[in-house]
Amino acid sequence: MLRKRVLLGSPVKQKEAILKEFLRSLDKLERGELQLDFVFVDDNNEHSLLDHFASKRKNVLIIKADKVEDMYVCDEKTHHWNERLIWKVAAYKNLIIDRAIKGGYDYLFLVDSDLYLHPKTITHLVKQNKDIVSEVFWTKWEPNLAPMPQVWVADQYKLFFARREETLDEEEVKRRMQEFLDMLKKPGIYKVGGLGACTLISRNALLKGVSFSEIYNLSLWGEDRHFCVRAVALGLELYADTHFPPFHIYRESDLEELKNYKRKMGLVKEKKQGTNSKRGKGDKITLAMLVRNEAGRFLKQVLSNARQYIHNAVILDDASEDDTIEVCRETLEGIPLTIASNPTSGFANEINLRKKLWQMAIDTQPDWILILDADELFEASAPPILKKLAQNTDVYWYAFRLFDMWTETHYREDRYWCAHQFYRPFMVRYVPGYNYQWHESPLHCGRFPINIGNFKGENHFLRIKHLGWIRPEDRLAKYYRYKKLDPGCRYGIAEQYESILDPSPNLVKWEEI
Structure with a gap:
């Protein structure tokens, strides 16, 4: 039986400390029966982490991006995007899609470079046998906001189900939104209207023509929206999986919380403390x-x-x-x-x-x-x-x-x-x-x-x-x-x-x- 081939791709413009953790998680990914290769678009990073990652492996391609004047700023509050940056990244993602198609890959896994992936992510997503599926993660988009998912129901970022003819009051909107969020907190796979940042795409979807190119008569902001609308228009369905959520290192200050994530998910070895240790490893x-x-x-x-x-x-x-x-x-x-x-x-x-x-x-x-x-x-x-x-x-x-x-x-x-x-x-x-x-x-x-x-x-x-x-x-x-x-x-x-x-x-x- 031929092994399924997966290309993991990511446009990278990232701070060194965050990218280091992203690459560490890639190194720990379980392959199972999969052949996993990597392609990165190096968007003028000021460090050599990608080159160092590639130097130890034969299955890594690094594409050097042209030098541009746009400044991408990530601070402790949020990430600051503008239209030029969005469509620049969209072009990088389309370049990765083209590599996946020409390389004959069964799947493309597009992932942002500020995620720490669970080791089972790719093998699990492939088993779901979906054309397009994202692993859900949660982010405080601003420090004082509650964590929210990177998947949504419809439109720009609507987090509740509603028929076109429905008129909902504020209380009903809140109830339906909470219902959607509660659903995503349970392990499962759910049909959604929008997704991104951690997405497995099948060859079938790639050949049908999915892309991040702008749909000129659509005013939705962000390349992921245009990808999702085009995918559904092509007859594909979008799914969100919640079994192995990655950790989003949205701010450098999140690196401390990443330690807790690794511990909670059992991703770090701990000193043996007996069955009744404070870590709760007993069987009562x-x-x-x-x-x-x-x-x-x-x-x-x-x-x-x-x-x-x-x-x-x-x-x-x-x-x-x-x-x-x-x-x-x-x-x-x-x-x-x-x-x-x-x-x-x-x-x-x-x-x-x-x-x-x-x-x-x-x-x-x-x-x-x-x-x-x-x-x-x-x-x-x-x-x-x-x-x-x-x-x-x-x-x-x-x-x-x-x-x-x-x-x-x-x-x-x-x-x-x-x-x-x-x-x-x-x-x-x-x-x-x-x-x-x-x-x-x-x-x-x-x-x-x-x-x-x-x-x-x-x-x-x-x-x-x-x-x-x-x-x-x-x-x-x-x-x-x-x-x-x-x-x-x-x-x-x-x-x-x-x-x-x-x-x-x-x-x-x-x-x-």
């Missing part, structure tokens, strides 16, 4: 659970299953009026257990409960935190698999699929009930000292901090049953609870709320693996 699984009036439901079944693989448990009781606490203590007897009980229910502001549960868990100095609800149950084969997963020191979170069981033997699958088609984190390795951040929403805030995606994680085939929809009386109670807590459907979808009471939903038989 701490179960964290939020409960309220669960005694007569699935709590005993869920905890009986969990005690097969957990080392300790942390439970926050939200003012239960039944024997929930007693069931927890009896079922988990012999396992270290921390229980706290709220005097009054706080579920109307779920974010406070989730934060409190998280704090209770990290107060126990955990290795892994597994957060399950009282009606969520791993499939029967899970205990030995979870124990083995916890021994992996290179992974910081595991994502699983959740199946909404509508009966004891069937799960629901339709337009609004398709959670099982997506992976979401349930088990996270705790990193002491890391600044965890939350999605500040009173409802549907998520069970984990939103920035755990900055760490290396994995999707796993293990499945979780969500038992909470099995009983008709529970479905009715949840329907009225959502209607009460979210009457304007700001945090959920109105049609999904109404579909809870569908008398004949589409059900699929659960098969144990």
Whole structure:
């Protein structure tokens, strides 16, 4: 079998300290069965790093750019572009495209020279079998702004989905934008409207005519917009991948944070400190659970299953009026257990409960935190698999699929009930000292901090049953609870709320693996 050939190309006008890290990451890229070559356009750099990189390899081409008077300025605030600079870089990228076509390469990987790439980036992107796909990274475009992705939905940099005829108020725009950003923080591959800076392009796309040339009747600013519009007009689709985000060294001051990125992603060797070190490399699984009036439901079944693989448990009781606490203590007897009980229910502001549960868990100095609800149950084969997963020191979170069981033997699958088609984190390795951040929403805030995606994680085939929809009386109670807590459907979808009471939903038989 012929090896697939990939050409990595980059126009380079870069500060020495930043370029040094970029080249280091290229040196660490995994090739697998790929043949990887390099081409750089040296835009009059004042150092010799590219030449030094090429001197040690036979598969590097350096194209020397003509001397021009335009000054490209990068400071601690932002990068300063103008029209002449943009189209100069566009011409460099088109030159690299031409090299890839004439060289017969299967893929061109165009990447900016201020990124530190994860070693698995290229092998992973090639496996996605997409014509155009970018690995997503996050950047503070100005120091006082929140980190944002380099991919977008439409137009110049629109970060929310909307039909042409839709008129959205400010609150709906914010909700949809947050929905898009939250999606990109989960590992997956997603269709988008715009991308750039870290993009794998197939030979099929190259031969169809993708380029960074200006579309003269398009006023969008930046060569990447013109590339994306032309690609879609040629019948191609754009995708964003979020499994191995690179680190964007946007400012020289970011070099210090790059050290944390390397550590979080497991890219640097560390001194051995034992299994219970401050770096959290142990294999203890701490179960964290939020409960309220669960005694007569699935709590005993869920905890009986969990005690097969957990080392300790942390439970926050939200003012239960039944024997929930007693069931927890009896079922988990012999396992270290921390229980706290709220005097009054706080579920109307779920974010406070989730934060409190998280704090209770990290107060126990955990290795892994597994957060399950009282009606969520791993499939029967899970205990030995979870124990083995916890021994992996290179992974910081595991994502699983959740199946909404509508009966004891069937799960629901339709337009609004398709959670099982997506992976979401349930088990996270705790990193002491890391600044965890939350999605500040009173409802549907998520069970984990939103920035755990900055760490290396994995999707796993293990499945979780969500038992909470099995009983008709529970479905009715949840329907009225959502209607009460979210009457304007700001945090959920109105049609999904109404579909809870569908008398004949589409059900699929659960098969144990």
